[in-house]
Amino acid sequence: MGLSPRPETRTVTVDPQSQEGWVTTRLDFLVNWSRANSLWPMPFGTACCAIEFMATAASRFDLARFGMERMSFSPRQADVLICAGRVPFKLAPIIRRIWQQMPQPKWAIAMGACASTGNMFDNYAVVQGIDTIIPVDVYVPGCPPRPEGLMYGIMMLQKKVMNERMSDRSLRDEMEPDPSSQLYLPPSTIDELSEPFGNSVNQTRSGL
Amino acid sequence: MKDGFTPATPGSALQAATPPSTLRQLRHRGGDVNPSAAALRERFGSAISASDVVWGETTVIIEPRRAHEIVRWLHDDPAQQYTYLSDVTAVEFRDPEQPIEVVWHLRSLPFRRFLRLKALLPRGTPLEVDSVWPVFKSADWLERECYDMFGIKFIGHPDLRRILMWEGYREGFPLRKDFPLRGRFSRAEQLRQALAANPEARYSMEELTIAAAFEDLPDEMRARLAGGEKVGE
Amino acid sequence: MANRRTVEVALSTSGLDAQGRPTRRPLSASEDGNVLTMEPPLPMEPGLEGDHMLINIGPQHPATHGVLRLVLELDGETVVRCIPHVGYLHCGFEKTCEYRNYYQIIPWTDREDYLNAPGNNVAYALGAERLFGIDVTPRCEVLRVIAAELSRIMSHLVWLGTTCIDIGAFTPFLWAFQERENIYNLFESWVGARLTTTVTRVGGMAADIPVGWTDQLGTFVRSFPKTVDEIDRMLTKNAIWVGRTIGLGAMSQDEALNYGLSGPLLRAAGVAYDVRKDFPYLGYETYDFEVPVGTNGDVYDRFLVRMEELRQSVRILDQALARLPDGPVNIDDPRVILPPKSKATSEMESMIHHFKQVMEGPRPPAGESYVAVESPKGEKGYYMVSDGTAKPVRWRIRPPSFVNLSAIPKMVEGHLLSDVIAINASIDIVMGEIDR
Numbered sequence: 001m002g003l004s005p006r007p008e009t010r011t012v013t014v015d016p017q018s019q020e021g022w023v024t025t026r027l028d029f030l031v032n033w034s035r036a037n038s039l040w041p042m043p044f045g046t047a048c049c050a051i052e053f054m055a056t057a058a059s060r061f062d063l064a065r066f067g068m069e070r071m072s073f074s075p076r077q078a079d080v081l082i083c084a085g086r087v088p089f090k091l092a093p094i095i096r097r098i099w100q101q102m103p104q105p106k107w108a109i110a111m112g113a114c115a116s117t118g119n120m121f122d123n124y125a126v127v128q129g130i131d132t133i134i135p136v137d138v139y140v141p142g143c144p145p146r147p148e149g150l151m152y153g154i155m156m157l158q159k160k161v162m163n164e165r166m167s168d169r170s171l172r173d174e175m176e177p178d179p180s181s182q183l184y185l186p187p188s189t190i191d192e193l194s195e196p197f198g199n200s201v202n203q204t205r206s207g208l
Numbered sequence: 209m210k211d212g213f214t215p216a217t218p219g220s221a222l223q224a225a226t227p228p229s230t231l232r233q234l235r236h237r238g239g240d241v242n243p244s245a246a247a248l249r250e251r252f253g254s255a256i257s258a259s260d261v262v263w264g265e266t267t268v269i270i271e272p273r274r275a276h277e278i279v280r281w282l283h284d285d286p287a288q289q290y291t292y293l294s295d296v297t298a299v300e301f302r303d304p305e306q307p308i309e310v311v312w313h314l315r316s317l318p319f320r321r322f323l324r325l326k327a328l329l330p331r332g333t334p335l336e337v338d339s340v341w342p343v344f345k346s347a348d349w350l351e352r353e354c355y356d357m358f359g360i361k362f363i364g365h366p367d368l369r370r371i372l373m374w375e376g377y378r379e380g381f382p383l384r385k386d387f388p389l390r391g392r393f394s395r396a397e398q399l400r401q402a403l404a405a406n407p408e409a410r411y412s413m414e415e416l417t418i419a420a421a422f423e424d425l426p427d428e429m430r431a432r433l434a435g436g437e438k439v440g441e
Numbered sequence: 442m443a444n445r446r447t448v449e450v451a452l453s454t455s456g457l458d459a460q461g462r463p464t465r466r467p468l469s470a471s472e473d474g475n476v477l478t479m480e481p482p483l484p485m486e487p488g489l490e491g492d493h494m495l496i497n498i499g500p501q502h503p504a505t506h507g508v509l510r511l512v513l514e515l516d517g518e519t520v521v522r523c524i525p526h527v528g529y530l531h532c533g534f535e536k537t538c539e540y541r542n543y544y545q546i547i548p549w550t551d552r553e554d555y556l557n558a559p560g561n562n563v564a565y566a567l568g569a570e571r572l573f574g575i576d577v578t579p580r581c582e583v584l585r586v587i588a589a590e591l592s593r594i595m596s597h598l599v600w601l602g603t604t605c606i607d608i609g610a611f612t613p614f615l616w617a618f619q620e621r622e623n624i625y626n627l628f629e630s631w632v633g634a635r636l637t638t639t640v641t642r643v644g645g646m647a648a649d650i651p652v653g654w655t656d657q658l659g660t661f662v663r664s665f666p667k668t669v670d671e672i673d674r675m676l677t678k679n680a681i682w683v684g685r686t687i688g689l690g691a692m693s694q695d696e697a698l699n700y701g702l703s704g705p706l707l708r709a710a711g712v713a714y715d716v717r718k719d720f721p722y723l724g725y726e727t728y729d730f731e732v733p734v735g736t737n738g739d740v741y742d743r744f745l746v747r748m749e750e751l752r753q754s755v756r757i758l759d760q761a762l763a764r765l766p767d768g769p770v771n772i773d774d775p776r777v778i779l780p781p782k783s784k785a786t787s788e789m790e791s792m793i794h795h796f797k798q799v800m801e802g803p804r805p806p807a808g809e810s811y812v813a814v815e816s817p818k819g820e821k822g823y824y825m826v827s828d829g830t831a832k833p834v835r836w837r838i839r840p841p842s843f844v845n846l847s848a849i850p851k852m853v854e855g856h857l858l859s860d861v862i863a864i865n866a867s868i869d870i871v872m873g874e875i876d877r
Contacts, residue, residue, distance in 0.1 A: 044501060045507075046507065046508050046529075046530055046872070047507075047530060047552065047555060047872070047873050048551075048552055048555035048558075048636055048637060048873070050507075051555060051556065051599065051636060052635075052636060054599075054602075054618065055618055055621065055622070055625075055635075058614070058615055058618035058619065058621075058622075059615050059618065059619050060618075060619065060622045071503070073501075073502065073503040085530075086530070086532050088528075088529065088530060088531050088532055088876075089374075089398055089399070089401075089402035090373065090374045090402065090405075090528050090529050090531060091500065091508060091529045091530070092399065092402040092403055093402060093403050093404075093405060094500055094501055094508075094529070096403060098501055120537075120548070120549070121532045121533065121537070122389075122390065122537075123389050123390055123391070123532070123533035123536055123537045124379065124382055124387070124388075124389065124390055124391030124398070124533055124536070125373075125382070125391075125531050125532050125533035125536075126532050126533065127399065127402075128395060132395075132399060133399070133403070143552075143637060144636055144637065146635070177403075181396075181400045181403075182400065182403035182404060183396065183399060183400060183403070187394070187396030187397070187400075188396075190395055190396040190399060191394050191395050191396050194395035195395075213711065213736045214711075215694075215711045215712065215713045215734045215736075216694050216698075216711060216712040216713065216714075217713045218712075218713065218714050218718075218719045219719065227726060228718075228719060228720060228721055228726065229721060229726045230721050230722050230723060230724050230725070230726060231722075232576050233576060234571065234574065235574075236574055236806060236808060237808075262808045262809055262810075263571050263572070263574070263808060263809075263810050265809075265810065265811060267809075291698050291699070292698055292701065292714075293701055294701070294813070294820060294822070294839060295811075295822075295824065295837070295839045297824065297835075297837045299826050299834065299835040299837075300834075300835070301826075301828060301834055302828065302834060303828070311824070313811060313824070313839070317698075317712070317714055317719070320719055320720070322720065322811075324811070344699055344701065345699050345700045345701070345847075345848070345851075346699065346700050346701025346702075346844050346847065347701075348847055349843060349844065349846075349847040350701075350843075350844065353843075357535075370528075371527060371528055372527065372528035372531040372876055372877075373528060373531065374528065382533065382536055383535060383536055387536075389533075389536060389537065389540055
């Protein structure tokens, strides 16, 4: 089942001769390096993944070596929203609001299968992946992902942050949901992203 | 320990001091009947329609509109002392002929007994049953959940409204068998309805009695309340 | 002690106006900085005196132990009323499991009370086996006791860590989670998963313990009490801890019973109800352990009860290790147990049996069962109703945290805002179980 292409495609135009001078690239590096190594997480922990997140922050795995030990429970001071756990529909407006309260630059990690796709909660109550509500940068699979898995996801995000360029203005664009429906993807895309796919349909033998 | 404090110990009403042991080799049907079943039949006669023992657990079927009376008696009577309400829930079978059952799980700690009460609500009749909240405060949220998931009204409950789904949830009662697993609306529509539900704009009647806070409520909500909208379902 | 400074505060009024409402007066320090005097009262703005505030805590909040929303009516900083809102983690467990067969439901029990995943697995397996009319092997019983007690320790460690953070002590959180890592290692070497273990099966366990596992468990059992003692030394007689927890959220015996509390909350209130002692399962009556009972039912008593439960769990683990019998872990019942792979790939009969079991799932006779276990949160049980088919008609989770949390309005009345956080932490809620 192919997915329809996302409605917006972003192109980065970088003109090395005139815009990207030596100073700009050094500045880019400095800004990206400081952002990547001090990402203050906003732990939006709901369920089991939150426990593994806490274990990642604890002594054995230690998020402090990534500069992320300062959990920012106020979204106003956070850089990265780590959605750890399943998000039911009742919680959807909350996570949307938290995302909107976070100032740019901000990123989002969908930790665990529930935040990425809805996991085994393919029912009336659960959002089938938080990327239907907020834009996600890194998806970390697992149920729950091992702390090493989460750290790998964080390192992927750090790599993404390091590859950003100040000249790319559209990176810091705030996503605008449609005012009437509050959705930022067209409904057909949401339905397509949410429908069960692949083998999961056949696992339960009830056709559901 | 405080002076003069005695902990309440289960089994205090049992004369014989044999300690309880793990139940093994239980029979599917038949087996030791909980003496409360016979006592209920003697006391309430017509309100008790049947009693059965399945896998060692006694079930007594009672009349829906006498549930409060029966549960109050089970709580107060010194020979019963069912002072602990474990659960209130409902069962809907796949077979449409079978009635919807409201189930109460009661424990008598002094006698170390477990009793299951059931009330049968035939399909097509209004799903109403007595609330046991006046007897057990634990029934508050348990009955609210039963209402939220099945649509069963508990008469006498002080504040029967949805608890797990949000207040304006329009798709129906999820645990009913005619409610599809993925809900009635499309995913996009479910998201739309969910995102439109402003959590701060939904307060219960109890919260609204905090009169001083009326000024702080969102304008949209004040307008709705002024227009006579009732909160909750 | 030398160099003690005494500050005299001169209050000119009782602090209440004619209507008995508190007046708010600004204080100022005099020039030498020692004596504080009251300024003459400023005219108060209308609407500012004596109103109650409506405050919303959550659903996203560092201290709500999940997505719980508390709406508080405050008089100054005193809680007049508390209205909790749950359902922010409602994920349709009960509905979806009506479309899953009895094997497929086991992973769902992990995710529901995720702090006590192995304990939930055990509870579910007991309930499903009751529905099938199965008794498991002695080795399986002891292994389940081990899994359940390890799970109790895991859950209490999270409670300890998060309660300490809520009240302000950060270090015990790290100690608790380090001990949890030791238990994670144990479960990982047993079934491969740290948190969502899925360690039982209907009729047995996922796997037998590997060689050397009992030695690993023995090491843990010997080293863990030292951590408990360390945390005990840090907290139990600590003036800050005692001051923050004593007298909060007290429930009497009758109130606690009537509100349906169970587990450490009920025992701290003085009712000695523990499902392991009163409605035993897995042979708990043959283990020598005590059930701690408190007197006041306040937060401090709950803390003491849970700390003692940690010690008693280690005691049970010790005994279980000593008595672990040899023998098969799964019972020999073709209705629920799959044939060994060697047979399933070589004999036709076994292959067909395997196929039917995996594709359809085991079918219990029509009936119902409710088996309750003592989870770290309280009385936990799964009420299952079968109509003879492979999928349950009704799969109900009796959630101890749900019923425990419903008593929070009673517990926080009259306390301060910061006490609300401490009381909430002491209830030890898991939103996955409350909202399912």
